[in-house]
Amino acid sequence: MNKRKNFIETKEYKRFAEFCGACIKYKYIGICYGLPGVGKTLSSKYYSNWDSIEKQIDYKTLNEAGLDADEKILEAKTIFYTAPAVRATKMTDQIHTIGFRMNMARTMYKERTEGTEGDYSTATYSDIDLIIIDEIDRLKLQHLEQLRDIYDRNDIAMIFIGMPGIEKRLARYPQLFSRIGFAHEFDNLSKDETHHILEYKWQELGLSIKLEDFSDYEAITSIIKITNGNFRLIQRLFMQIDRILEINKLETITTEVVEAARDSLVIGIK
Numbered sequence: 001m002n003k004r005k006n007f008i009e010t011k012e013y014k015r016f017a018e019f020c021g022a023c024i025k026y027k028y029i030g031i032c033y034g035l036p037g038v039g040k041t042l043s044s045k046y047y048s049n050w051d052s053i054e055k056q057i058d059y060k061t062l063n064e065a066g067l068d069a070d071e072k073i074l075e076a077k078t079i080f081y082t083a084p085a086v087r088a089t090k091m092t093d094q095i096h097t098i099g100f101r102m103n104m105a106r107t108m109y110k111e112r113t114e115g116t117e118g119d120y121s122t123a124t125y126s127d128i129d130l131i132i133i134d135e136i137d138r139l140k141l142q143h144l145e146q147l148r149d150i151y152d153r154n155d156i157a158m159i160f161i162g163m164p165g166i167e168k169r170l171a172r173y174p175q176l177f178s179r180i181g182f183a184h185e186f187d188n189l190s191k192d193e194t195h196h197i198l199e200y201k202w203q204e205l206g207l208s209i210k211l212e213d214f215s216d217y218e219a220i221t222s223i224i225k226i227t228n229g230n231f232r233l234i235q236r237l238f239m240q241i242d243r244i245l246e247i248n249k250l251e252t253i254t255t256e257v258v259e260a261a262r263d264s265l266v267i268g269i270k
């Protein structure tokens with residue numbers, strides 16, 4: 001199977017990006033909730049260009065900061081952070097470290113490229129306008145308070161990413177809830193968009209199938225029905241389809257193949 005996976009800018013991604021923009025504009029805390037596998041984490045990382053930024057701030061010594069940085073660090077205004085499954089007490093420090101490192105890499109990159117002396121005095125979050133916290137469901141009230149404190153002390157927006165129901169849970173904490181400006185539901189792909197992706201963008205999903213591999217539209221339709229527009233299920237279903245084609249030395253994806261693939265997926269499919 002082709003390993004290269006590209007991010008597809010779906011309608012849901014565009015709605016998410018708009019939501020981020022609105023939170024930034026009003027400097028609010030926003031909640032984004034959606035079922036597992038719809039693409040919340042990947043969309044947040046794509047929005048914040050996190051794969052690239054994370055590498056650039058992964059320096060061992062301060063002297064190395066900025067050596068691997070590229071001009072993307074100058075545009076980086078979003079911190080992406082995953083709430084820890086355990087020991088959330090260090091969260092404030094960890095987020096602060098990320099901000100500090102982004103600042104350092106940015107300043108040193110400017111020194112290197114512009115030949116000017118960098119200004120190291122800028123506050124950690126002065127170039128940051130948004131902090132996205134993923135897996136917010138993991139946090140207890142006292143940890144959420146840490147986030148509220150970061151929000152209150154800085155002139156930034158925050159987005160909490162979680163599962164459906166998180167917005168109701170957070171409503172129980174009035175201190176925090178009063179600061180929440182928007183809630184946004186991250187939805188599944190629509191039928192039409194799933195269809196479009198399966199027909200034209202399968203390569204970007206890192207799948208080795210081709211449209212000709214489908215025996216008929218019925219096979220595509222059953223994939224849409226089974227996965228219900230959930231990205232992770234689409235990926236997993238195709239891994240099984242690939243396996244079944246290989247084991248049986250088949251060339252085309254028929255409805256039977258799709259159904260066999262579904263039956264071999266134990267979890268998550270009704």
Ligand SMILES: Nc1ncnc2c1ncn2[C@@H]1O[C@H](COP(=O)(O)OP(=O)(O)O)[C@@H](O)[C@H]1O
Nearest residue numbers: 006007008036037038039040041042231232235
């Ligand atoms: N926009 C996208 N383009 C391509 N693949 C995607 C996209 N969104 C999600 N995926 C696929 O779906 C999987 C699950 O996405 P993820 O962001 O982890 O979901 P969530 O955080 O909502 O549980 C990803 O690992 C990826 O394979």
Ligand SMILES: [Mg+2]
Nearest residue numbers: 040041042134
């Ligand atoms: Mg996730």
